[in-house]
Amino acid sequence: MRNAFNSWESKPFSEWTITAGDADARIARAIRTCVGNHIREMYGDVVKEPIPPKIADLLRCLGR
Secondary structure (H helix, E strand, O other): OOOOHHHHHHHHHHOOOOHHHHHHHHHHHHHHHHHHHHHHHHHOOOOOOOOOOHHHHHHHHHHH
């Protein structure tokens, strides 16, 4: 069985490079991941807080 690392080494150098589009996509994904993690860190506790009684009453009325 061939090792994946060895098959990677056997590729020509032109196949190792990352195109501009690939780099942009990787950077965009890294930015989205960082922003998402930061927002989750900042507002993660909000969902644990109780709903104020007036809003709970309004939601009950809308649910009828």
